[in-house]
Amino acid sequence: MGSPVETAVTAPAAAIAGCGALCANGPGLEPLLRAVASNSTALRPRECLIGKTSRPIVAGFVPDECVSQLQAADPEHADSRAFLFAVAALNQAAHDAAAILDSIPAARRGLVLSTTKANIEALDKLVRRQSVSSVAQRHIQPAFLAADLARRLDCRGPAQCVSAACISGVSALQQGAALIRRGQADAVFVAGVDLISQFVLAGFDSLKSLDPDGCRPFDKARAGLSLGEGAAAIVLVKRGLLSPPSIFLSGWSTSNDANHLTGPSRDGSGLALAIQRALAKAQIAPDKIDYINAHGTGTPYNDSMELLALRSVFGDRVPPFSSAKGIFGHTLGAAGILETVLCVLALRNNVLPGTPRLREPDPLAPDSLLREPRAATHLYCVLKINCGFGGSNAALVLQRTLP
Amino acid sequence: MNDFVIHAASYLGPEGFGNDQTGLRAWPPPLQENLSRIQLGGLHWSLLSESDPSRFLRMDLMCRLGFMAAELLGANFDAMTPARRERLGVCVESFTGSLDTDIRFALAPRPTLFAYTLPSTVVGELCIRFRLKGPMLSLVSPDAHGANALGEAVEWLRDDDAEMALCLGIEAMNLSTAESIPLPKNLSPRSWHGAALLLGRSDNSPREKPLPAGALVDICRTLSGANQFLNPPGSKTSKR
Known part of the structure; x- marks a missing residue:
């Protein structure tokens, strides 16, 4: 089991000063925590246009009333939902971290955006010759979206955008931590955002990746993923700026399967490599991990690959693990950050999240697969993993200190 | 920084292609004549390599440019041990990203095209081609000139996260x-180029004569200079 003190001194670290989220569960951290406690899902069917036909899709849509409120509050950006979502999450995170951010000048604040398709629905509209504001068009480009978010948050330090498929979020957190570690910033806003759009639906539908009944991660009868949309944000600061207790990023890594563009490797070796490297960077042994938040999309191949990778690294002692995709869907570029926010909530509240929508576990899954949430008696080290197109894998180690 | 060297550097763009040993060589006349005729398949591929052209022909423009830039380095990745390839990272930086493919997919969705609607797909293609399993990063930057990717690659080496790093700057449109949709020109620069650097420690060069570390500055200037091709003189502008 993990320890609050063993790795605190030598491991590379950036501390988490604040979090924010907006997803199918609504705005803020409270709805997320309630969803974890009740093991409930926010996935709902909605009639969607895919190609030229309309049909019900089960996914994690941001509630319409949330969107309306954000649009009313910022009419200039009303048709750039990506910008509105990201700003909402960033403002929450800034509020959560207000005490420490006030002491950090704007020039020492950076921003790293994580997204796969930014405000892609504007491109959908342009192709259909529909009216699109210049701002919404500008935010088709992830780089401009990142620059505008940095301006809105008054971050005058480095502004970057990571776009690396479904590992974008964890990769962006690694970039944020690296900027702090290198002394390029004292605080970094790391935000992830992606939308459910005709573009994205058409893509995953063409690959036959969507489960028509909604995703069932690590289920014996799983049949595909459910998309989600939204944004999440984490404020990272130099660890010395926060007084304990604190949660910090102590290890991270990425790797590539070098196997297939859209399918994971069959043996899980690439993901295992990323996990081993992250543990090494955090300077902790595998048996110190108390909980793993898996990628767990619900596609047959991904979940099988993850189970093999976990067995490979942890042997017969796989720590308790679960997937959050059944709560809010697969939010793509936001996933790594939204699910890391969930890990932070777990660490703050001593709870091990369950796996909503899981009915009958895959027989190959270790017994430590969490179907239901449960109170944790010892929760200090958490591993977050994500995998994505292009054979990409990412792992992140979060640790909590004692007061 | 002095602990690391540039093993190889390559470039390809409208005016030609080459590496630090060959210098810049002109494209065959069909490509020189008209920048709008970007057909980086068949003929041009055969100039560079005979390996797996069918896979190359399935790629989008961004991946083809990254693939060719990496091939142009002249580094013998195939001769590296698996352990060494696990320690070779790949980092790409771009402004345009996958926008070219995004537009084509939005106009006519196809499953084979969807995988290429990500700026990071080129990293996946290179890792498959050269069986690389090291760290990876894909950055989309408003001021993309490769400097962020280069900085990250150096950090990987410095932190011992990798022992070599393949660093790419690509613009593909x-x-x-x-011109197929009414997108402002500043969002969709009419340009294409690819540049690659292979960085590593001085004692592990896959080529006989690595560049000295001091050449990094010149290479950065070259990458920065590549931005001038975003709006090349005489290029067509959007009709809308």
Whole structure:
């Protein structure tokens, strides 16, 4: 089991000063925590246009009333939902971290955006010759979206955008931590955002990746993923700026399967490599991990690959693990950050999240697969993993200190 | 920084292609004549390599440019041990990203095209081609000139996360794609180029004569200079 003190001194670290989220569960951290406690899902069917036909899709849509409120509050950006979502999450995170951010000048604040398709629905509209504001068009480009978010948050330090498929979020957190570690910033806003759009639906539908009944991660009868949309944000600061207790990023890594563009490797070796490297960077042994938040999309191949990778690294002692995709869907570029926010909530509240929508576990899954949430008696080290197109894998180690 | 060297550097763009040993060589006449005719398949591929052209022909423009830039380095990745390839990272930086393919997919969705609607797909293609399993990063930057990717690659080496790093700067936009929808020109630069650097420690060069570390500055200037091709003189502008 993990320890609050063993790795605190030598491991590379950036501390988490604040979090924010907006997803199918609504705005803020409270709805997320309630969803974890009740093991409930926010996935709902909605009639969607895919190609030229309309049909019900089960996914994690941001509630319409949330969107309306954000649009009313910022009419200039009303048709750039990506910008509105990201700003909402960033403002929450800034509020959560207000005490420490006030002491950090704007020039020492950076921003790293994580997204796969930014405000892609504007491109959908342009192709259909529909009216699109210049701002919404500008935010088709992830780089401009990142620059505008940095301006809105008054971050005058480095502004970057990571776009690396479904590992974008964890990769962006690694970039944020690296900027702090290198002394390029004292605080970094790391935000992830992606939308459910005709573009994205058409893509995953063409690959036959969507489960028509909604995703069932690590289920014996799983049949595909459910998309989600939204944004999440984490404020990272130099660890010395926060007084304990604190949660910090102590290890991270990425790797590539070098196997297939859209399918994971069959043996899980690439993901295992990323996990081993992250543990090494955090300077902790595998048996110190108390909980793993898996990628767990619900596609047959991904979940099988993850189970093999976990067995490979942890042997017969796989720590308790679960997937959050059944709560809010697969939010793509936001996933790594939204699910890391969930890990932070777990660490703050001593709870091990369950796996909503899981009915009958895959027989190959270790017994430590969490179907239901449960109170944790010892929760200090958490591993977050994500995998994505292009054979990409990412792992992140979060640790909590004692007061 | 002095602990690391540039093992190899390559470039390809409208005016030609080459590496630090060969210098810049002109494209065959069909490509020189008209920048709008970007057909980086068949003929041009055969100039560079005979390996797996069918896979190359399935790629989008961004991946083809990254693939060719990496091939142009002249580094013998195939001769590296698996352990060494696990320690070779790949980092790409771009402004345009996958926009060219995004537009084509939005106009006519196809499953084979969807995988290429990500700026990071080129990293996946290179890792498959050269069986690389090291760290990876894909950055989309408003001021993309490769400097962020280069900085990250150096950090990987410094932190011992990798022992070598393949670093790419790519811009890929077919003129015909850019003009197929009414997108402002600053969002869809009509240009294409690819540049690659292979960085590593001085004692592990896959080529006989690595560049000295001091050459890094010149290479950065070259990458920065590549931005001038974003709006090349005489290029067509959007009709809308």
